[in-house]
Amino acid sequence: MANTFFITGTDTEVGKTFVTRALMQAGKEAGKQVLGYKPVASGCELINGELKNEDALALQAESSIKLPYAMHNPYAFAPAIAPHIAAEQAAEPIEPARITEGLARLKETTADWIFVEGAGGWRLPLGQGRFLSDWVKKEHIPVILVVGARLGCINHALLTLEAIRHDGLVVAGWVLNRADAHMSHYEENAATLKALIKAPFLGELPRLTEEEISTAVSYIDPAPLLK
Template sequence: MTFFVTGTDTDCGKTLISSALLTAANGETVGFKPIASGCEQTDKGLRNSDALALMAASSIKLPYEDINPFAFEAAIAPHIAAAEKGVQLAPKRIEALLKMSEYVGADFCLIEGAGGWRLPLGEGHFLSEVVQSMNLPVILVVGMKLGCLNHALLTAEAIKADGLNLVGWVANQVDPDMANQEENLAALKEMMSAPCLGYVPYLTNPTAEHAASHLELSVLL
């Protein structure tokens, strides 16, 4: 199965949760990060910490360029970074690159988005168009902080409006001092139509293994 992982916003913990999902899954696993900005220049070329984390959590080992085909050094919106480099983030090109996931023999495959659901690609296109074209089931990471109820519900509505299936969501505590955390989590569980795959508390030393211990994937498989 292949899933697309999106989030309520930037820095909601998509990579931690994606890595945890890969760690918790059975069989052969692989995670992709098709677009990433904020990469570091290394002797092997541009490298993104999120993509490297997905590679570390995947049992199937692929070349970095297959995992993260569009890498940009500037930590800015990817479509702006791409325009500055003269790169076109065409949905069909991204889809063609991602279809390799069908041929690597993965039992559990994740494609992690960038930013939130409606990530611009430029020229009026959005990354969500690729998810639509591939008809991928979606997993939503909810960054637990003030405003998360609105962000989560609006994102879920947008996914549904795009004709896609939100198969599950994960509550990831990004603000350790969030007021009324338990009440907010209870409200989300009541209002979200998709099942909750787990609540990951604020981790001072976050690891994929620790986060994975808080997840339940049985509803996905």
């Protein structure tokens, strides 16, 4: 049975996909077969008659096992808006049971590690009073937190960790990603985060371009995930 990890962030646009890809690369270097799963995505384009999301396509490309796109991303919505609003507009409610079924199909493969990338932050609404974090809690999936290094990130990181642990979930690790290349006093903020966050530290990514994503693995230490 594959080990599964859920990747969340301190906010939207903090580099969850970059970090997920780096973790997948690190897993492959450690001899693991990896799969990426993006249960819910908005901001999708119609490609060959199918709505597809850029981030989900990146996870599909990084995966060790070649599977149809829909297995990586069961809910894809065209507008680049909050998924629960996009789902309401499309008259396609987001059902946690369908997300669970999709994950179960991935677990039937030969994958060793499955990385499930969330959308937005920890409390992502799915509609009908439900949150994606409720699903993670129900599935008992260990969480990896991506901290986007920018003004306010210390508060966001600590509150997110508090919420994850309040939900009774294990924090498998965290990654610091330099979301703002011009963040003032970056080193001091990074040191504060490392001192305050009581969870395995998996790595610190500099500001990378898409062309440099292949180097991201060199900044990741997957050892805590191998235990």
